[in-house]
Amino acid sequence: MIKASYYDMHIHLYEYKDPEKAVATPDTVLVAVSDDLxxxxKTIELSKSYDNVIPCAGYHPWNFRNNGSLSEAEQVARLAYxxxxxxxxxxxxxKKFVPRSTLPAQVRVLKTFLDLARETNSYVTIHSPNAWRxxxxxxxxxxVEKAMFHWYTGPLNLIDEIVSKGYYIxxxxxxxxxxxxxxxxxxxxLEYIVFESDGPYVYRGMELNPGLIPKSIxxxxxxxQTSVEVVRETAARNSIRLLYG
Ligand SMILES: [Zn+2]
Structure with missing residues (x-):
């Protein structure tokens, strides 16, 4: 188990020109997602070089904006094993940024990865614009028991259902x-909140990076209306439960 004060539960570390910069964020574990083969x-290599990097295997729905491939997605899942x-x-x-015609293929890929997650007791980090339900x-x-809806912006009333199933935001x-x-x-x-950067994505001029997590906290x-320390500690505990529970 890697212990730290801060957990960035969703970062695209492989996209950084200089990953050292993100990796050097003080006292922070980086949960590094991947999007394709x-x-x-690259993410596996980074996790070998840096102790505070946890690699994740995934196939991003945005692949279906152009050249999404079921066989590549399956290959990623096999390598995860x-x-x-x-x-x-x-x-x-x-359902927001990807043509609806690709939805059956998106569902097939997601099911493949959810099976993988259940069989390996893995934490799943979820992308779900307009497809939250x-x-x-x-x-x-x-x-699947351990999942997190990343950068959730869906309806508030669905949060009740998400947390009642034990999933996180x-x-x-x-x-x-x-x-x-x-x-x-x-x-x-608070018992269902964790933090992320989604770095190095730039949102409305804001360069997202793990160094911003203390400010989010x-x-x-x-x-x-509680202390920074209570939020930090609770989020760290939630993160550990997702990663190692
Ligand atoms: Zn992302």
Whole structure:
């Protein structure tokens, strides 16, 4: 188990030109997602070089915006078994940015990875724009126990169902500028919140990176009218449960 004060539960480390910069964030574990075969191999290499990097195997729904391939997705899942990877992502469904005609293929890929997660007791990090309920239904059907809806911006009332199934919501540094995400953080019980950067993505001019997580934590502490330390400790405990529970 890797212990730290902060857990970035969703970062695209392989996308950094200089990964050292992200990896050097003080006292932080980086849960590094991959999006396809190439990024999986890069992410595995990074996890060999840095003790605070946990690799995840996934096939991003955005692959279906152009050249999505079921066989590549299956290959990624097979490698996850071979390399004994206990984290699945980035996977999910996307009804907002990806053509609806690809939905059956997206569902097939997601089911493959949910089976993998159940069999390996892995943590799953979920992408679900406009498909929050569809993904929740598939998660429950699959029997996956440890999942997190990354950068959740869906309906507030669905959060009740998500947490009642024991799944988590991640808060992104976008909370500093995205009103919808503030509402999500206000609504979600602290016992079901973890933090992420989704770095190195740039959101409305904000360069997302793990160094912003302490600021996200203090924003949530303000919303919940509690101390920064309570939010940090609770999020760390939640993260450990997802990664190692
Ligand atoms: Zn992402």
């Amino acid at each position: 190439d990024s999986l191999m 071979r390399y004994d990877i206990n984290c699945v992502g980035e996977v999910g469904l996307d 569809d993904v929740l239904t598939l998660l429950v059907e699959s029997g 991640s808060i992104n540094p976008a909370i500093m500028i995205q009103e919808k995400h503030v509402k999500v953080a206000e609504y979600t019980p 203090s924003t949530v502490a303000g919303l919940k």
